[in-house]
Amino acid sequence: MANSASNAGGGSGDVFDLKKLRQLIELMNEHDLGEVDLKQGSSRVRLRRGGEPAAPIEVRQSGPSGGASRSSAPPVAAAASDEHLVVIKSPMVGTFYASPSPDAPAFVKVGDRVGRDTTVCIVEAMKVFNEIPAEASGQIVAVLVETGAPVEFGQPLFKLDPRL
Numbered sequence: 001m002a003n004s005a006s007n008a009g010g011g012s013g014d015v016f017d018l019k020k021l022r023q024l025i026e027l028m029n030e031h032d033l034g035e036v037d038l039k040q041g042s043s044r045v046r047l048r049r050g051g052e053p054a055a056p057i058e059v060r061q062s063g064p065s066g067g068a069s070r071s072s073a074p075p076v077a078a079a080a081s082d083e084h085l086v087v088i089k090s091p092m093v094g095t096f097y098a099s100p101s102p103d104a105p106a107f108v109k110v111g112d113r114v115g116r117d118t119t120v121c122i123v124e125a126m127k128v129f130n131e132i133p134a135e136a137s138g139q140i141v142a143v144l145v146e147t148g149a150p151v152e153f154g155q156p157l158f159k160l161d162p163r164l
Contacts, residue, residue: 113137113139
């Protein structure tokens with residue numbers, strides 16, 4: 001299921017054709033993909049499923065008339081305020097663990113400040129426990145996965161505000 005589709009600007013071509021979007025969604029379902037992010041010139045299509053609450057689909061495309069805009073819903077104000085956030089993604093397929101052991105506290109929680117080398121979680125892959133670093137400095141503002149949940153390559157795990 002698509003969570004978002006957007007255009008980073010105007011552009012020519014018909015990348016926002018509903019038939020093409022449906023084909024992308026079918027491919028995502030067929031190959032069990034969590035996210036597809038495509039760019040062509042100044043046009044962009046980004047489809048996401050799972051991990052985050054569903055958001056309205058918004059499609060914008062500038063045409064030759066100079067700025068025609070179509071939208072299935074009004075823009076979400078929260079999405080605009082999240083643009084500065086850094087998303088920490090899973091570097092591999094595996095199982096997510098928020099702490100080093102079941103009785104230990106989580107590596108990080110919402111509100112914690114982290115550095116680039118701070119371990120934020122463990123992803124177990126093929127019986128190997130891989131410590132995942134933040135790779136950015138800031139404050140954790142969201143934990144997007146529960147302990148013990150399977151994660152995909154590139155799946156968002158945390159949101160980090162580098163300004164805090």
